[in-house]
Amino acid sequence: MRPEIAHARDLWIERRWRFFNKALARLIFIDETSTNTKLTKRTGWSAKGQRFNAYTPFGAWKTQTFIAGLRSHGLTAPWIVNAPMNGRIFETWVETQLAPTLSKGDIVILDNVAFHKSERAEQMVRAKGARLLFLPPYSPDLNPIEMAFSKLKALLRKHAARSFDAISTALGEIVDLFSVTECQNFLKAAGYEAQ
Numbered sequence: 001m002r003p004e005i006a007h008a009r010d011l012w013i014e015r016r017w018r019f020f021n022k023a024l025a026r027l028i029f030i031d032e033t034s035t036n037t038k039l040t041k042r043t044g045w046s047a048k049g050q051r052f053n054a055y056t057p058f059g060a061w062k063t064q065t066f067i068a069g070l071r072s073h074g075l076t077a078p079w080i081v082n083a084p085m086n087g088r089i090f091e092t093w094v095e096t097q098l099a100p101t102l103s104k105g106d107i108v109i110l111d112n113v114a115f116h117k118s119e120r121a122e123q124m125v126r127a128k129g130a131r132l133l134f135l136p137p138y139s140p141d142l143n144p145i146e147m148a149f150s151k152l153k154a155l156l157r158k159h160a161a162r163s164f165d166a167i168s169t170a171l172g173e174i175v176d177l178f179s180v181t182e183c184q185n186f187l188k189a190a191g192y193e194a195q
Contacts, residue, residue: 008136070145104129144190
């Protein structure tokens with residue numbers, strides 16, 4: 001790891017960890033992930049001597065973007081869009097999905113992708129009395145929503161959704177499967193633990 005990145009990570013941990021661990025209910029970790037119509041289970045069972053077969057489309061799949069926030073009690077503001085994420089779509093998500101869920105004192109934590117650094121999005125968050133913080137570069141391990149997305153994609157593979165509508169329906173069901181305990185464990189695994 002480059003020294004300046006290691007230093008940024010050390011500063012993040014040193015300056016914020018103690019405060020964050022006293023205010024877990026205020027933290028909202030944001031990220032997006034792609035989903036597509038070719039997701040299928042990677043392993044499966046079949047009769048002895050038989051090969052496991054699973055259908056997956058070849059060459060004609062469609063990709064969508066799923067964005068959400070992780071709080072200590074569950075996923076919040078889930079949204080799927082049939083396009084790659086960009087600044088305009090991110091701002092629309094903040095305005096229509098995230099901002100209505102924010103309260104004064106909430107802390108929205110994001111990675112450093114360029115479209116997250118939208119002035120308009122920051123204004124909408126600040127208008128609710130919340131604030132934005134950016135993770136240090138190259139630090140997905142400090143963002144617990146990455147673990148939630150790992151589970152989400154595993155469950156989405158089981159659904160084997162082959163259309164945008166089927167993916168939307170499956171994600172609607174999957175989002176409700178994240179328990180409070182599980183979300184708190186994601187936070188704990190990333191180093192955020194109530195004191």
